[in-house]
Amino acid sequence: MEDLIKILQSKNIHPSHQRIKILEILENNEDHMNVNMIYEELLKEIPTISKTTVYNTLSTFAEKGLVHCLTITPEEMRYDYRAKPHHHLLCTQCGRIIDVDVQCPYADVMEIDGHRIEEIQGYFKGTCRECLSHDKAQIIK
Template identity: 45%
Template sequence: MISNRDESKRRLTASGIKPTFQRAVILEAVRGKNGHPAIRDLHARLLRDVPTLSKTTLYSTLELFARKGLVKPLFIDPAEVRYDGVAEPHHHFYCTACRRILDIDIACSTGRAGRIHGHQVDEVHGYFKGLCRDCLAGGRLSRAANVSIHNSPRRKPHA
């Protein structure tokens, strides 16, 4: 059986990126459980295994990944950029309560890219916002759940 680490390195190489240790660890994390992490999440999560990992590295590495098409930055969370380790186009649901981002498998009539009204469309994002199934059922919020920018959250609470 192959490790996720090796799997990540193979993906890096396949995308024309030199597979360094940090890059493999980061890619592994973006694609792992708890999908759609923010830089802050990745930093907190990875610091346990790689105590020297800097946020600067995370920022520059994720930019590299995005440029190479390995990950997709999502601007659905008003507080911070979230990253999607699955590059294949699909839509997202953002829960304004627990702040989780869930994949939405819906075949939108509107094609993936091409031309619309004469504009060259490179990316199509379907963003659905509301309360996720778990929060509707009174689930325990998995995040600080206090962001702002209107109904959605952003930044810190009033503490």
């Protein structure tokens, strides 16, 4: 709790009750939640929470660099709360978004072809390890 407040303050975000709770959810839950997932979690603790607040807060968090916005699913924005930059795999079978810790040769590149690079996102699409092994089990059956 104290930690969460400190994190917010270190990013110049005023630690309101709602913002603390949202940060807590990001810390405790699996990564890559969308607004609705966060909203549903929040309802358990703040039944009066408004979805607009979730949107506002996440956009503040993104501006201040506390979360990263992922557009890997076409439907809606996903939010990534993890310090170290990494890439992502979308499993087209189960829909999960999985961290992929491949080393990226452009991770520290500031410039390509004269363009200034501020962010890199690598999106892989395919079938995750778990789905593959289920598939194999199916075939054997």
